[in-house]
Amino acid sequence: MKLLAVKVECSHELEDGLSFFMQDELDAQGIESRKRSDFVAEGQKHDSSLVELDDIENLPKDLELTAYFDYESADKKDLIKKIMDKIAEMKSYGLDTGEVSISTKEVADEDWNTAWQKYYHVIDFSRHLAIVPEWEDYQPAFSDQKLIRLDPGLAFGTGGHTTTQLVLLAMERALVKPMSVLDVGTGSGILAIAASKLGASQVLGTDISDEAVTAAKENIALNNIDSIDVRKANLLKDIDEKYDLIVANILADILLELIPDLDSHLNENGKVIFSGIDYLQLPKIEKALAENNFEIKMKMQEGRWIGLLIARKPD
Template sequence: MKWSEFSIHTTQEAVEPVCHILHEAGAAGVVIEDPHDLIKEWGVDLGEIYQLSPDDYPEEGVIVKAYFPVNDALAALIEEMKASITALGDLDIELGHNKVLVHEVAEEEWATAWKKYYKPVRVSNTITISPTWEEYTPSSEDECVIELDPGMAFGTGTHPTTVLCIQAIEKMITPGDSAIDVGTGSGVLSIAAAKLGAKDVLALDLDEVAVESAKINTELNKVDRQVTVKQNNLLEGIDGEYDFIVANILAEIIVRFVQDAARVLKPNGVFITSGIISRKKDEVKDSLLSHGFTIEEIVEMEDWVAIIAKKA
């Protein structure tokens, strides 16, 4: 089978929404080439467990590559994806060069090459994320390993927003907490919460592909009894009282359900939000404050922000 590589030169801010568009279009694999991964700092005790080659990365911006089977519908699909990506600018998302290149590749060329971008990464004091095909031995008894099959999304390690969320969960969660993960994606944050002591986690995502991926990953990590994965639009129709909510999605989406987060959280419940580009930090902060939250901490990595808030 022949495959087409759809490559777009964009910005770090646009990576997640661009990847979502490519997933929705049916990409059979996505590679993210972000030069920030070459200089990423995880803190004194943390670090990447592998070496990356600068030759694989652009000098600036981010290159996102997606792979599609070559067929009669491909030309129209490419034009649809270009239009959808360009429309992200209407959401005030900086697209950078927004330059697209398309060329054919042999199946064997892409089917294994992307694995060089995805290796075990220590992302917090106790959590290491490892792809399923890597042999990794924990360095201590208190180290938790999350195994992920990245499915339709492959990256160069772990996105800063995910790292910030996991570190915040590790800091704030109390064993026995009930939690919600809004926009769960691969399910990595739900798995982390369960491994760090949450008694039950409700993992929500509107995307059917994400729901199936999260189910597979929770089973793989043997937390499927603690984590319930469900297709749902944000917190619509969710009732009950929870100790903990985490949401790693765009700032524009977070502000839409802050009121619902306040509704389902217990008094003093924790709300961790990330996926926030630095210039939109105040927008999310103001929304949290206006709905009765207090800001416990704001943490940043590169151009990304996570906010830890509590319901008053």
């Protein structure tokens, strides 16, 4: 599928309002935000940093928001006009817009998937887990720290993205015994592999994308694990089994489709971990969960991303 990428360079003061507008009113399929201040903060971390400042090409002047639209149905001129009008409206509220420029380009879907993966180094994520690119050496900080070896290829999931890390954190909390785990939207397979390394008894990873299924299988083999299956599937359709833990790091609108099918795929006392939720989209997810008899046991936020640990409401 071809995508139209619309890049808006402006002041960081517009980030929330403009992201919300492009996602909710212009129907962007995804939004990537590059903010100078984030890179500077990452660059100041010690040697476990996810991003080396010196490696960054085209460090943004302030904020770069890139929204991705379906190429076939997008009307480029109309989108630009609506974005410019919105920026003018935000200026009239007294926001500093900075120096605004808008550019567009056509990209293959894969370019979007790999956009996160440019700066990929060892991530010594926690006491229990480190994520190690296939081509790098790493000496575990603890003798029993588990290594997730990865070559994400074209699939999403290097471990560097906040949304993935929120699931890893919640999984460390939730996996208190050898559980069966379903990883919906497995991408590179990172969460399925992490679940297995954290002691899951049996894991299924699914994805709608052929590239992801291939990448996940390769990464599972790289980690010498034989208790993980990978299957192409659209959310929970065509999945018959029940699981103790279901994890899904997918954008909020797709999670909304998944919620009604959760109950029939969860064992008794089963748990669910969601990530990929922009904080502006959280109310929709909270409402849908409540309507389907689920409650939020733990809520995590990093930047604008929300991760949730969820369970059935008690009877």
